[in-house]
Amino acid sequence: DAGVIQSPRHEVTEMGQEVTLRCKPISGHDYLFWYRQTMMRGLELLIYFNNNVPIDDSGMPEDRFSAKMPNASFSTLKIQPSEPRDSAVYFCASTTSSSYEQYFGPGTRLTVT
Amino acid sequence: AQSVTQLDSQVPVFEEAPVELRCNYSSSVSVYLFWYVQYPNQGLQLLLKYLSGSTLVESINGFEAEFNKSQTSFHLRKPSVHISDTAEYFCAVASTGNTGKLIFGQGTTLQVKP
Helix, strand or coil: CCCCEEECCEEEECCCCCEEEEEECCCCCCEEEEEEEECCCEEEEEEEEECCEEEECCCCCCCCEEEEEEECCEEEEEECCCCHHHCEEEEEEEECCCCCCCEECCCEEEEEC | CCEEEECCCEEEEECCCCEEECEEEECCCCEEEEEEEECCCCCEEEEEEECCCCCEEECCCCCEEEEECCCCEEEEEECCCCHHHCEEEEEEEEECCCCCCCEECCCEEEEEEC
């Protein structure tokens, strides 16, 4: 298996622009997680899905952030409008309902100028 | 609610010396425990896990961790570190009744010096 795939790996955008991050989980995994990592706040869980349904979005910082999972093999995290404080590395991870081991993607490094 | 505390943000150590990275957790229910490692510019990778059985668990690259229920700890140890062990290490906990979600500690940066 190719593992969790994220795109793009790097994104540089200007403040106010819309940003869309993409994730393809490991085939057969029914849980998908979005995390944000910064030096100041460490690793934060933003939202997670089970069978494509959002279960807990309490970590989403504000209404500018939204996430979707239209099918079992694809999820997006959108920021609109983006702000410099959104600069971070965003990770996607997946797992199965029979395992607690999460498999992480390589991350998307977002820089908002 | 559950929480994880990693007691050291940075641990500098010389190559071939032993190391211990400390992790304490808080939970009112039974838990599963994990250590993840993050090498520079990469995602997190599972290092080892405790689900049940023997309280001492080992990884393939010489790390071990011991689940201590009375002290609510899951410290990570290695008797002799290598330069290549330089990375950030995260302790995480999941409750047995809350499938999927992990609570991560703040991370400990292990800096191995030659």
